[in-house]
Amino acid sequence: MIISNFKNLARNSFRRKVLLAVEAGYQAIEIPEVVKNKIKIKNNKLFISGEKFFEIDLNNYQRIFLIGVGKGSALACFSIMKILGKKLSGGIALDIKKPKNKIQNSKFKFFVGTHPVPSKKNVKASQEIIKLTKNLNKNDLLINFICGGGSALLCCSDKELKYSRTIFKKLTSVGADIFELNTIRKHISKVKGGGLAKLAYPATVISLIVSDILGNDISMVASGPTVFDKTTKKEAKKVIKKYQIFGVDNELLETPKEKKYFKKVKNILFLSNKEPIKEIEKEFCKKGFKTEIHSLRLKGEAEKSLLPLMKKAKKNKAILAAGETTVTLIGRPKGKGGRNTEAVLGALARIEAGVYKNKFCLLSLASDGRDNSEAAGVIADELTVKNAKKLKLETVKFLKENNSFVFFQKTKDLIFINPKTFNVADFMIVIKKD
Numbered sequence: 001m002i003i004s005n006f007k008n009l010a011r012n013s014f015r016r017k018v019l020l021a022v023e024a025g026y027q028a029i030e031i032p033e034v035v036k037n038k039i040k041i042k043n044n045k046l047f048i049s050g051e052k053f054f055e056i057d058l059n060n061y062q063r064i065f066l067i068g069v070g071k072g073s074a075l076a077c078f079s080i081m082k083i084l085g086k087k088l089s090g091g092i093a094l095d096i097k098k099p100k101n102k103i104q105n106s107k108f109k110f111f112v113g114t115h116p117v118p119s120k121k122n123v124k125a126s127q128e129i130i131k132l133t134k135n136l137n138k139n140d141l142l143i144n145f146i147c148g149g150g151s152a153l154l155c156c157s158d159k160e161l162k163y164s165r166t167i168f169k170k171l172t173s174v175g176a177d178i179f180e181l182n183t184i185r186k187h188i189s190k191v192k193g194g195g196l197a198k199l200a201y202p203a204t205v206i207s208l209i210v211s212d213i214l215g216n217d218i219s220m221v222a223s224g225p226t227v228f229d230k231t232t233k234k235e236a237k238k239v240i241k242k243y244q245i246f247g248v249d250n251e252l253l254e255t256p257k258e259k260k261y262f263k264k265v266k267n268i269l270f271l272s273n274k275e276p277i278k279e280i281e282k283e284f285c286k287k288g289f290k291t292e293i294h295s296l297r298l299k300g301e302a303e304k305s306l307l308p309l310m311k312k313a314k315k316n317k318a319i320l321a322a323g324e325t326t327v328t329l330i331g332r333p334k335g336k337g338g339r340n341t342e343a344v345l346g347a348l349a350r351i352e353a354g355v356y357k358n359k360f361c362l363l364s365l366a367s368d369g370r371d372n373s374e375a376a377g378v379i380a381d382e383l384t385v386k387n388a389k390k391l392k393l394e395t396v397k398f399l400k401e402n403n404s405f406v407f408f409q410k411t412k413d414l415i416f417i418n419p420k421t422f423n424v425a426d427f428m429i430v431i432k433k434d
Contacts, residue, residue: 001023001418002023002026002027002030002417002418002420002421003019003022003023003026003415003416003417004416004417004418005414005415005416006019006023008412009379009413009415011383012383014361014381014433015361015379015381015383017287017289018318018361018363018379018429018431019379020283020287021280021283021284021287021318021429022280022363022365022415022427022429023283024279024280024282024283025276025277025279025280025283025367025427026276026367026417026421027279028275028276028278028279029271029275029276029367029421029422029424030420030421031072031075031076031079031420031421031422032075032079032420034271034422035076035079035080035083036079036083037049038050038270038271039080039083040083041058041083041084041087044057044058044059045057045058046058048206048208048268048270050208050268050269050270050271051268051269051270051272052268054206054266054268056141056206058087058141060141061139061140061141061204062139062140063089063139063140063141064084064087064088064089064140064141064142064143065088065089065090065091065132065136065140065141065142065143066080066081066084066088066090066091066092066093066108066142066143066144066145067091067092067093067129067132067133067142067143067144067145068091068092068093068094068095068144068145068146068147069093069094069129069144069145069146069147069150069153069154069222069225070094070095070145070146070147070148070149070150070153070210070221070222070423071095071096071115071147071148071149071150071153071368071370071423072095072147072210072368072421072422072423073093073094073095073145073146073147073150074093074094074095074097074098074099074110075095075099075420076145076147076208076210076422077091077093077108077110077145078093078099078101080143080145081108088107088108089107090107090108090132091107091108091109091132092108092109092110092111092125092128092129092132093108093109093110093111093145094111094113094122094125094126094129094150094153094154095110095111095112095113095153096112096113096114096115096149096153097112097419098110098112109128111124111125111128113125113152113153113155114152114153115149115152115153116149116152116168116172117152117164117165117168117169118152118153118155118161118164118165119161120158120161122152122153122154122155122161123155123156123157123158123160123161125153126153126154126155126156126191127156129154129191129196130156130190130191130199133196133199133200133203134199136200136202136203137202137203138202138203139203140203140204141203141204141205141206142200142203142204142205142206143206143207143208144196144205144206144207144208144225144226145207145208145210145270146207146208146209146210146221146222146225146226147209147210147212147221147222147422147423148210148211148212148213148221148222148368148423148424148425149212149222149368149423150221150222150223150225151181151182151185151192151222151223152164152168153222154189154191154192154196154222154223154225155189156189156190156191157190159188159251160188160189160190163188163248163251164185164188166245166247166248167181167184167185167188167245167248168181170243170245171184171243171245172326172329173328173329174243174328175301175326175327175328176239176243176326177299177326178213178214178220178324179217179220180239180242180243182220182223182224183231183235183236183239184236184239184240184245184248185223186223186224186229186231186236186255187231187233187236187252187253187254187255188248188251188252188253189223189253190253191225192222192223192224192225192255193219193223193224193225193227193229193231193255193256194224194225194226194227194228194229194255194256194261194262195225195255195256196225196226197225197226197227197228197256197261197262197265198256198258198261200226200265201260201261201264202264203264204264204265204266205226205264205265205266206265206266206268207225207226207227207265207266207267207268208268208270209221209267209268209269209270210270210271210272210422210423210424211269211271211272211273211424211425212324212367212423212424212425213324213425214296214297214298214299214323214324214425215297216269216272218267218269219231226265226267227267228256228257228259228262229255229256229257231255232254232255233252233253233254236252237249237252240252271422271424272424273296273322273323273367273424273425273427274296275424276322276367276424276427277293277296277320277322277427280318280320280427280429281293281318281320284318284320288316289316289317289318289431290314290316290317290318291317291318291319291320292312292317292318292319292320293320293321294308294309294312294319294320294321295321295322295323296321296322296323297322297323298321298322298323298324298325298426298428299323299324299325299326300325300326301325301326301327301328302325302326302327302339302340302342302343302346303327303342303343303345303346303349303399304346305325305339305343305346305364305428306343306344306346306347306362306364306428306430307346307347307350309321309428309430310347310350310356310360310362310430310432312430313358313360313430313431313432314432315432315433315434316431317431317432318429318430318431319429319430319431320427320428320429321427321428321429322424322425322426322427322428323425323426323428324339324425324426325339325343325426326339327339327342327402329402334401334403335401335402335403335406336373336402336403336404336405336406337371337372337373337402337403337404337405337406337407338366338370338371338372338373338375338377338404338405339364339371339372339426340364340365340366340371340376340377340378340426341364341371341373341375341377341378341404341405341407341408341414342399342402342404343364343428344362344363344364344377344378344380344404344408345395345398345399345404345407345408346399347360347362347380347430348362348380348384348385348388348395349395349396349399351385352385352395352396353396358432358433358434359381359382359432359433359434360381360430360431360432360433361379361380361381361429361430361431361433362379362380362381362429362430363377363378363379363380363415363427363428363429363430364377364378364426364427364428364429365377365378365415365426365427365428366423366426367421367422367423367424367425367426367427368419368421368422368423369416369417369418369419369421370419371405371426373405374416375405375408375414375415375416376415376416376417377414377415377426377427378404378408378413378414378415379413379415380408380411380413381433382433383413384408384411384413387410387411387412387413388407388410388411391410391411393407393410393411395407
């Protein structure tokens with residue numbers, strides 16, 4: 001199973017049913033299986049099933065290269081390497097970890113970078129990616145696997161590194177959304193905002209994009225390295241002014257606006273949160289639950305994010321959502337947790353205060369298994385409330401400290417997964433139990 005501590009969490013039949021539905025969602029985004037099912041080669045033609053079906057004749061190219069950027073991209077590239085075999089001329093993957101499997105192709109390099117804050121490791125690997133793309137010609141085919149987390153990982157210079165750190169720290173501390181953050185990121189980089197497409201010109205470029213962005217705006221996934229950027233330097237300046245980030249505005253670059261760089265570029269939405277939510281919904285229906293998808297674009301302050309779902313909840317009806325919330329840091333530096341554990345803790349705090357008197361089963365999970373910690377997220381219900389009272393844990397206190405991970409670590413409700421799934425943002429589930 002992908003949920004590694006399933007048995008410990010499934011303490012009763014109701015929890016087991018709910019966790020099996022979550023498991024079905026995770027299986028729908030298991031990297032090797034998704035790649036194997038969606039990418040095929042027949043008669044030297046490459047067939048790709050994304051949001052739309054795509055076909056490309058490999059006979060038209062002298063060389064084929066592969067680049068992966070973002071969380072999960074290394075394992076995705078490894079899976080594609082097995083499909084392409086000797087047809088692959090070389091490539092690079094930049095991820096937060098390497099595949100555990102033995103690498104057979106010596107022409108392919110795997111680099112490990114840091115996320116969410118970039119480092120010198122990221123710069124070194126990004127320079128290798130730039131070097132590869134600059135050497136492409138009109139007879140070459142470049143296949144990119146672009147995933148969430150690529151904005152931090154793809155960092156091409158020491159100057160970009162410096163400003164990326166400053167921007168990330170400032171904007172995440174005040175609860176800015178990913179669109180604002182990535183708008184600035186695009187305009188301090190030579191590779192983001194279509195920059196990689198420009199570097200690869202005149203080669204043919206196919207980008208398989210795994211969306212972790214609300215509404216699946218592919219120009220924002222990993223800050224859109226191969227997608228024509230509609231944002232401008234002027235818009236980036238507005239965000240900088242809004243959040244009073246000093247010393248960055250004079251370093252802004254305009255992203256490539258010449259259409260010629262994008263004529264031979266095909267950007268494909270390869271996977272999004274629709275697939276796993278659909279599988280979760282199917283599994284709930286099999287178990288006799290009614291379902292309702294509240295939203296696939298859920299956003300807002302994490303601690304309040306589950307409240308609209310709780311208002312809709314009815315007995316034996318699963319209210320589902322997907323999206324990405326934000327956490328405004330108000331606690332002590334030692335607080336540990338992510339937006340998913342904070343979302344559930346925020347809901348529990350309302351239950352503890354008597355705002356909601358019914359029994360609920362609440363879940364919020366990171367699709368890639370890391371909710372700003374080693375946990376994917378959490379499941380909470382009356383067992384959690386009972387344990388918290390027994391341990392004398394005050395939800396409001398832990399919430400104020402942004403220390404949600406530790407709270408659920410003590411109640412033993414954290415969910416851990418085997419890290420082999422794509423990042424398609426977060427899943428949320430609310431069920432009323434009485």
